[in-house]
Each structure stands twice: as C-alpha cells, then as structure tokens.
Amino acid sequence: MVDFKMYQAGAMKTAVYPGCGEGNWTYPALGLAGETGEICEKLKKAIRDEGGKVGPERKEAIAKELGDVLWYVAALCTELGFEMSDVAENNLKKLSERKAANKIHGDGDNR
Ligand SMILES: [Mg+2]
Structure with missing residues (x-):
C-alpha cells in the first residue's frame, strides 16, 4: 500500500516538464484538467456505445486515467507547496x- 507521502515523492521522481519543482503550477493544472477530461470522455462513450454500462475494458482504462489524475494532483500539490x-x-x-x-x-x- 502506497501512502500519499510516498506517492507524491515517487510521482515527482518521474516528473519532467518545464519549471518542474520550481513552482510551475500551470503545467500540472492543465494536465489535471486534461486527464479529468479523458475520464469524462470514456464515460461519455459508455453512454453512447454501451447504454451507460461500464464494461471491464473501459473500467481498466478509466482506472489508468484515475492514476494519471492522481499524478497531476501530486505534481500540482508539489508546485504549490502542499x-x-x-x-x-x-x-x-x-x-x-x-x-x-x-x-x-x-x-x-x-x-
Ligand atoms: Mg491519461
């Protein structure tokens, strides 16, 4: 089990973007919005293509996107000093x- 402190430290070891770790909150904020949109898009397509059911493959894809959201939350927290x-x-x-x-x-x- 990974706690938030471990996760945040681990996420920032994989962070590569301009101004990373220097207070650049713009990049992770945009990334967070983008990844959230990816989740909404997949759920929208579940409505369009599967009558609102979320099948196993789509669930797996959404779980990965939730991980991406978590990563950007970690980066945004770091850039804002949280x-x-x-x-x-x-x-x-x-x-x-x-x-x-x-x-x-x-x-x-x-x-
Ligand atoms: Mg993604």
Whole structure:
C-alpha cells in the first residue's frame, strides 16, 4: 500500500516538464484538467456505445486515467507547496464536519 507521502515523492521522481519543482503550477493544472477530461470522455462513450454500462475494458482504462489524475494532483500539490497527505486529511475532516452538521448537500466551499 502506497501512502500519499510516498506517492507524491515517487510521482515527482518521474516528473519532467518545464519549471518542474520550481513552482510551475500551470503545467500540472492543465494536465489535471486534461486527464479529468479523458475520464469524462470514456464515460461519455459508455453512454453512447454501451447504454451507460461500464464494461471491464473501459473500467481498466478509466482506472489508468484515475492514476494519471492522481499524478497531476501530486505534481500540482508539489508546485504549490502542499503535502498531498495534508490535502487528503483536510478534505476528509471538512467532509466529516459537513456530514456531522448535516450540510453535505447545498452550495458553498465553506459550509
Ligand atoms: Mg491519461
């Protein structure tokens, strides 16, 4: 099992782009949007071609794209000076507080 700290360090060992590790958040932000789009495209085609079912081959392809998303999250966190583990922990804390306050539904980042 890989934890976020290990993953982030490992991801950055494979990072090759202009300004890598120097605060270049543009490149990973664009990559994150692109990889997210790849997932949506595959799911769109499941609707178009398979009546909304996601078959095993498509699932496998989507799992790989989710990995690509994770990689860009790691790179973006690094460029912005965040630890992925802190981001993950804070997100769970925020969501559990919302659930406890019965505010999962609704709008606003700071519910
Ligand atoms: Mg991809």
